[in-house]
Amino acid sequence: MINDHGMRRFVPSLAALTAFEAAASYRNFTRAAEDLGVTQGAVSRQVAALEQQLGAKLFRRVGPQLFLTEAGRSYATAITPILHALEETSIDIVRGRGLGNTLQIGVQDSLGSQWLVHRLPSFTRFAPEIAYTVRPVSAAPNFVEDGVDVAILRGTGSWAEAHSFRLFPETVAVVASPAMIPVGAPLNPDEYHRFPLIQNAHRPDSWLRWLEAKGLERKHPISGPRFAQTSMVISAAVAGIGLAIAPLIMIEDELATGRLHTALGPPVPSGFSYYIVYPLSKGDTRHTLALRDWLLAETRALRTDAISAPE
Numbered sequence: 175m176i177n178d179h180g181m182r183r184f185v186p187s188l189a190a191l192t193a194f195e196a197a198a199s200y201r202n203f204t205r206a207a208e209d210l211g212v213t214q215g216a217v218s219r220q221v222a223a224l225e226q227q228l229g230a231k232l233f234r235r236v237g238p239q240l241f242l243t244e245a246g247r248s249y250a251t252a253i254t255p256i257l258h259a260l261e262e263t264s265i266d267i268v269r270g271r272g273l274g275n276t277l278q279i280g281v282q283d284s285l286g287s288q289w290l291v292h293r294l295p296s297f298t299r300f301a302p303e304i305a306y307t308v309r310p311v312s313a314a315p316n317f318v319e320d321g322v323d324v325a326i327l328r329g330t331g332s333w334a335e336a337h338s339f340r341l342f343p344e345t346v347a348v349v350a351s352p353a354m355i356p357v358g359a360p361l362n363p364d365e366y367h368r369f370p371l372i373q374n375a376h377r378p379d380s381w382l383r384w385l386e387a388k389g390l391e392r393k394h395p396i397s398g399p400r401f402a403q404t405s406m407v408i409s410a411a412v413a414g415i416g417l418a419i420a421p422l423i424m425i426e427d428e429l430a431t432g433r434l435h436t437a438l439g440p441p442v443p444s445g446f447s448y449y450i451v452y453p454l455s456k457g458d459t460r461h462t463l464a465l466r467d468w469l470l471a472e473t474r475a476l477r478t479d480a481i482s483a484p485e
Contacts, residue, residue: 370416
């Protein structure tokens with residue numbers, strides 16, 4: 175294959191790359207061979223050929239153990255996402271779906287696993303012809319670099335060069351396992367400090383915002399184990415590790431089954447809302463508009479409840 179400069183591409187064989195990726199993952203040629211369905215010798219030969227082509231050692235042995243060199247670590251980090259993307263594209267072609275025909279949906283935080291996934295069967299019934307992929311994004315995604323067409327985001331409604339439509343406001347509550355605090359126990363919100371307070375690294379100001387919404391002063395330390403994602407915070411609360419602040423839309427099942435209950439009073443607004451957002455540059459495509467219209471219809475009751483809620 176000739177590149178744009180009229181030269182043959184300097185690209186190792188796919189067999190060599192997959193052998194190296196597997197060996198880098200397992201740090202073991204035998205296990206890599208089992209994973210690929212080839213012999214240990216075949217993996218060793220492919221890696222040796224790749225090292226020769228690159229002019230660099232990718233592995234070093236210390237006794238029976240196999241370690242990546244600095245060059246090997248860097249190369250593995252670079253080629254792994256490329257191989258994943260190649261595999262994804264190939265599978266889409268086999269399924270008769272090109273990436274250009276698949277709606278790429280970005281979802282922030284744990285909203286995907288805790289709320290969106292449970293409602294996607296309704297979207298499939300609404301628009302059965304639309305194939306989609308759901309992937310995580312940050313609060314301020316780069317739609318081009320992240321490879322998403324549309325995103326469902328938590329924020330205040332301001333994203334540069336993008337359309338945004340408000341879906342519903344977020345309300346949060348302090349929740350606990352019945353094993354930690356029995357349901358109906360007579361507790362006041364200002365007794366929060368009597369328990370471990372689970373921290374959300376993704377939302378570090380959650381407890382301060384809750385105290386402000388409840389009209390309470392912070393007179394005691396806010397301390398407790400920290401977790402990286404809201405879904406982990408919820409699981410920790412179910413396990414009885416401590417009290418947690420959780421968005422109500424992400425704990426519907428836990429509240430309905432009694433695994434969690436609102437231990438320190440009714441929920442309060444978090445100050446944020448959820449939006450469907452898509453860039454001006456991509457325009458109003460049919461697939462994007464279908465998702466927008468479905469989400470607005472799906473969440474209409476949540477917006478109505480927010481309007482009718484007492485101050």
